[in-house]
Structure formats: structure tokens, C-alpha cells
Amino acid sequence: MKAHSRWLMISVGLGILLNPLNSSMVSVAIPRLQNVFQLDFTVVSWIIFSFYIASAIAQPVMGKASDLFGRRRIFLTGLVVAFVSSLLAPLSPNFGWLLVFRIVQSIGTSMMVGVGMAIVRIHITEKQATALSVLSIFLSGAAAIGPFIGGVLIHWWSWPAIFFVNIPFVVASFLLAWRNIPKDEPPTSVARGMSFRKWLDLIDAPGILLFTVGLVALLVGLLSAKSSGHLSLGNVIIGLIGLVALGAFVRHELKVTSPFIPLRTFANYPAMTWVNVEFMLVNILFYSLFFGLPSYLQMVRHVSEFQTGILMLSLGLCSLVTSPIAGRWIDKSGPRSALLLSAILMTFGSVWLATLNQTSPVISVCLALAAFGISNGLNNVGMQAALFKSSPKEIIGVASGLFNTSRYLGTILSSLLIGIVMGDKFSAGGLQVLGIILTVIAFSLVFLSWRRRESGQLKESVGSPSSN
Structure with missing residues (x-):
């Protein structure tokens, strides 16, 4: 494998590992976050829910966006978003803001996962299977050692360290990616002429909205009932809203030509x-x-x-x-x-x-x-x-x-x-x-x-x- 191909793999690998690393490090941080923000596990568990819901939505959407606007551009933008969220999350004045920055972090890291494999498939033509397996090691390895890294960081520097640790990875990946990922082709006439409404239809924005509302409402209804210790009318109504939204989501996905999840x-x-x-x-x-x-x-x-x-x-x-x-x-x-x-x-x-x-x-x-x-x-x-x-x-x-x-x-x-x-x-x-x-x-x-x-x-x- 040529030197340029190896550096391209490293550039992409350092970026895509951020998603599994950040999803796994938090497993050790839950008790510390409960103590810091004085919350029970049911509330703090949204630090997990929010990340995975955002990743489930962002990765396919960013994959489609990269086809239209360029994979290099999406990858570099994801690094910038991850950098900003990693800087701001430790400064959160309360748990609500921490959730916001956690969601932004998930979107940024998902932008890299969504296009990283495609960049390697397109630009590395020799020993492509080996290159893809190396990227898989970045993904699985980061997820595997995340709790260990999180435990060490939290033990010595408290919970903000699990966000600050992203910064050297982001900077290294950005500098290498800027140098090694080939520039995107000029946007096609279809991409240049695409209206915002057409873009929303392409990513199935109504389907994403129904999926998100349904899932979040159902989770809120179930967890609120458990946290309060009894089933209130409010919990039932929220849960029913979630079920209705998910039912509407299924009906919608079966009818549209470009569904978010092709059921x-x-x-x-x-x-x-x-x-x-x-x-x-x-x-x-x-x-x-x-x-x-x-x-x-x-x-x-x-x-x-x-x-x-x-x-x-x-x-x-x-x-x-x-x-x-x-x-x-x-x-x-x-x-x-x-x-x-x-x-x-x-x-x-x-x-x-x-x-x-x-x-x-x-x-x-x-x-x-x-x-x-x-x-x-x-x-x-x-x-x-x-x-x-x-x-x-x-x-x-x-x-x-x-x-x-x-x-x-x-x-x-x-x-x-x-x-x-x-x-x-x-x-x-x-x-x-x-x-x-x-x-x-x-x-x-x-x-x-x-x-x-x-x-x-x-x-x-x-x-x-x-x-x-």
C-alpha cells in the first residue's frame, strides 16, 4: 500500500473512532454525572439515549448529503462540529445544556462515520479489503477500550476530561484529512439546483420528525412513570403520543418513494x-x-x-x-x-x-x-x-x-x-x-x-x- 493511502486511512480512522469512543466512555461517567447534577439514573440515562437517537438519524442523512455536497467537505465539517461540542460540553451550566452539546457531538461524529468508509472505498483501490478492515479496527477498538479510557480520565481529571480528550484526535484528523483526502468534484447540476424543499424530501424529513417524536415521547412516558413510581394521566398521554407518532411513521414510510427507513x-x-x-x-x-x-x-x-x-x-x-x-x-x-x-x-x-x-x-x-x-x-x-x-x-x-x-x-x-x-x-x-x-x-x-x-x-x- 502506498504511503499516501496509509496516511489517508489514518486521517479517516482518527475521525471515525470518535463516535464509538464517545458512546462507550460515558458508560463509566454515569455515576459521576448523577452526583454532579444531583439526578437519578432515569434522567441521566438520556446522555445515552440522545447520543444514539442522534446517531441513528444523522448517519444515513449525512451519507446522502455527502453524495450531493462532497465527502471531503462533510468529513471536515464533522470534525469542526465535534471540536466545538467537545470544547463547550464541559462548560455546560446544567444537565440540559450538556445534553444539547452531546447531541451536537453525536451529529458531528456521525458525519465522519457516514462518509469515512465511502472515502476509503473510492480513493484506495489497492488492497481495499485490508484498508476497510483497518478502519473496522479503529471503530471496534475505540468502542472496546472506551470504558478503560473513560475510567482513567474521570478518576484523575473528572468528567469534563471525556470531552477534552477528543480535541487532539480532532486536530490531528483535521490536519491530516485536509492534506490527504482528495478534493471533491464540483457539485452536479442536480445538486446545485436542488431546492431546500427537494432536499427535505430526499432525506424524508417528515419521516425523521415522526420517528424522533415517537421514540422520544414513548421513552419519556415510560421512564417518567418508572421514576415517579406510579402511572399518571400525563405519562399515559405522552406514551400514547409516542405510539401514535410511531404508527404514523410506519404508515408514512410505506408510502414515500425515498423513506428514511425502507420498511x-x-x-x-x-x-x-x-x-x-x-x-x-x-x-x-x-x-x-x-x-x-x-x-x-x-x-x-x-x-x-x-x-x-x-x-x-x-x-x-x-x-x-x-x-x-x-x-x-x-x-x-x-x-x-x-x-x-x-x-x-x-x-x-x-x-x-x-x-x-x-x-x-x-x-x-x-x-x-x-x-x-x-x-x-x-x-x-x-x-x-x-x-x-x-x-x-x-x-x-x-x-x-x-x-x-x-x-x-x-x-x-x-x-x-x-x-x-x-x-x-x-x-x-x-x-x-x-x-x-x-x-x-x-x-x-x-x-x-x-x-x-x-x-x-x-x-x-x-x-x-x-x-x-
Whole structure:
């Protein structure tokens, strides 16, 4: 690979790692934010919800925007947005402003993820598979070590450090990208003549609005009822508004020509639909542990942020070590066996969580973390392989977008599950209840994986998938 191609990869890699890094570092920061702003977990969990809802919307929208206005321009703009939000978030006078800057940060980092892979695909023509796999390492590696980095930063410099740490990455990526990403072609006549109304139709602005209002209202209704301890008329009305908006969203998406989420694809390709359902369940399981366990360790077992980061590192390292091994295994044998093993490991980890109590050795959580880490490494490759095998080549772009949507929905549902189970205060009993619920979900994954194995839904031979 030529020197220019390597520098281009580094330029893009330093930018796209900011999204998974910032989504994972916050898992260790939740208890500190609760103390600083004097809020319960239900309210603070919006620091998680807001990031993933914004990412789910921004990434596909920015992908479309880059096709019209230039990938280099969108990538550099994303870096500027990330820089500004990382500077201003630590200065937030209250939690509301912190949420605003967190959403802006999510949009900025999503702009880079949305176009980073496309930049590499277009401008690196030799050893392209290797280049894409390296970018996947930036993404998965940043997510894996995020809790460790967050724990160290918060322990020594408090919570603003998880925002300030972005600045050197942003500056380095901007300088390298400005030099190494080729300039965009002049906008086409279609892009130059596009009206604002036409642009809104292209990104399906009404669909985005209905999706956002429906999801946020439903979450507010459910979490408010849990936080207050009783079901009030106001909570019911807000929840119903959310359900009505989501129903209108489904109806709208089935009618428009350029939908935000192409729901008709699910009906046309049932095998792909089941892969997305499984992927959503996988993410509910993984992120329930990912976001729930650090808060349990700090609030119930009184483990420091630094020690929590060290313990969480076992999850990240197991995931990173497993991914390349899983890639070779799946190349030879297909994804079925790997996904079945992953579901079994998640079941073991969930059962182990359910057995933990106030007197269990803190180090014993590493067994659950290792089980989920290995399963995550298997899923990173196996679920993508399953997606590629179940999706026709002509819709692989749409399928990949739906796949990412399933990831974000699973993540949002995991935070909702933690908020409902734990409420305003974490406890050992709450973790046991969470473990029981996760065990039921994991058993359903085992069933789905075994059912696929029996039915032969996925063939044994697959292409060479890249880790996500």
C-alpha cells in the first residue's frame, strides 16, 4: 500500500473512532454525572439515549448529503462540529445544556462515520479489503477500550476530561484529512439546483420528525412513570403520543418513494429481517451489560472509576482478540456455529449476573465480561456475514443501513431496560433482576440461532466479511 493511502486511512480512522469512543466512555461517567447534577439514573440515562437517537438519524442523512455536497467537505465539517461540542460540553451550566452539546457531538461524529468508509472505498483501490478492515479496527477498538479510557480520565481529571480528550484526535484528523483526502468534484447540476424543499424530501424529513417524536415521547412516558413510581394521566398521554407518532411513521414510510427507513425491504426479504431482529437482541444484551455494570460497580460495590475501567477492559480485550479469530473461522465454516456459540456465551454471562450478590467478589464480574466480550467478537463478524448472506447484492447498501438502525434500536432499548429495572437507584437485587431478563433474551437468541442451523437458512460458505 502506498504511503499516501496509509496516511489517508489514518486521517479517516482518527475521525471515525470518535463516535464509538464517545458512546462507550460515558458508560463509566454515569455515576459521576448523577452526583454532579444531583439526578437519578432515569434522567441521566438520556446522555445515552440522545447520543444514539442522534446517531441513528444523522448517519444515513449525512451519507446522502455527502453524495450531493462532497465527502471531503462533510468529513471536515464533522470534525469542526465535534471540536466545538467537545470544547463547550464541559462548560455546560446544567444537565440540559450538556445534553444539547452531546447531541451536537453525536451529529458531528456521525458525519465522519457516514462518509469515512465511502472515502476509503473510492480513493484506495489497492488492497481495499485490508484498508476497510483497518478502519473496522479503529471503530471496534475505540468502542472496546472506551470504558478503560473513560475510567482513567474521570478518576484523575473528572468528567469534563471525556470531552477534552477528543480535541487532539480532532486536530490531528483535521490536519491530516485536509492534506490527504482528495478534493471533491464540483457539485452536479442536480445538486446545485436542488431546492431546500427537494432536499427535505430526499432525506424524508417528515419521516425523521415522526420517528424522533415517537421514540422520544414513548421513552419519556415510560421512564417518567418508572421514576415517579406510579402511572399518571400525563405519562399515559405522552406514551400514547409516542405510539401514535410511531404508527404514523410506519404508515408514512410505506408510502414515500425515498423513506428514511425502507420498511418494505423487511417484508420482501424475511431472512434479512430475522438477521436484524437477532442483531437488535444482541445489542440489547451487550449494551445492558456495557452500560449497567459500570454503574453497579461504582454505586453498589463502591469501586472507583479507575478500577471500573480496568475491570471493563477485560470485555474489550476479549472482543478484540476474538474478532480476527472469528473472521478466519467464519471464512471456513460460515456464521451459524459462531453465532450459536455467541448466544450460548451470552446466556452464561447473563446467568452469572443473576447469581451475583452484595458479597460476591468484585473480580468475579470478569467472568460475565469475558463471556460477553468473546460473544461480541464473534458477533462483530458473524452478524455481518449473516447479513451479507441473507441480503441480495442489489440492496446491500439499504441492508447495511437497516443493520445499523437495528444496532441503535438495540442500544436504546438496553438503556430503557436498565432505567426500568433499576429506576432511580442501582442495587444488587436490581442487577439480579436484570440478569434474569437478559437470560431470557439470551435463551431466545440460542433458539433463533439453533433454528437457523436446523433450517439451513444460511449457507456454510460466505464471503470474507470485515469486522464491524
